[in-house]
Amino acid sequence: MEMTLKTEQIKILEDFFASLGTMDQRKIFTSGFKKAARPLLRAMRANVPVNTGRLRRSLASVMLPNDISIIVGARTVGLNKGWYGHLVEYGTVDRIRKSGGRTGKVTGTHFVERAFYSTEKQVYGSIEDEWYNAIDRFIIRTNKKLI
Numbered sequence: 001m002e003m004t005l006k007t008e009q010i011k012i013l014e015d016f017f018a019s020l021g022t023m024d025q026r027k028i029f030t031s032g033f034k035k036a037a038r039p040l041l042r043a044m045r046a047n048v049p050v051n052t053g054r055l056r057r058s059l060a061s062v063m064l065p066n067d068i069s070i071i072v073g074a075r076t077v078g079l080n081k082g083w084y085g086h087l088v089e090y091g092t093v094d095r096i097r098k099s100g101g102r103t104g105k106v107t108g109t110h111f112v113e114r115a116f117y118s119t120e121k122q123v124y125g126s127i128e129d130e131w132y133n134a135i136d137r138f139i140i141r142t143n144k145k146l147i
């Protein structure tokens with residue numbers, strides 16, 4: 001079976017992207033990254049071990065300021081600004097109070113790691129497509145503003 005690909009359109013998109021300013025490039029990249037990370041977030045939410053809802057609601061993708069990247073994980077939400085996702089992910093050692101009483105330990109569940117390995121190929125496979133789609137959406141938005 002023989003296959004041929006036409007790459008003229010991809011070259012045009014890449015040239016257009018290179019001619020954009022840094023802020024527009026950042027918007028396009030982060031939009032594509034966020035859409036590509038959706039399967040990872042779905043898998044992370046499905047793997048959260050305790051159904052309290054707070055940890056599940058805190059899982060999101062957040063843009064890094066002044067950088068072309070995102071962080072996928074637990075963010076701080078609400079009045080309680082503490083982040084405890086790492087305790088559920090990796091667990092804790094047996095803890096002892098200064099007064100001598102034991103407080104117990106948390107057994108790690110590795111829910112983020114399991115979600116990452118189960119969706120790794122899907123996320124990496126869709127980043128390029130989402131990037132091209134984000135450029136197309138940017139062009140359509142720009143054309144609508146000019147008309």
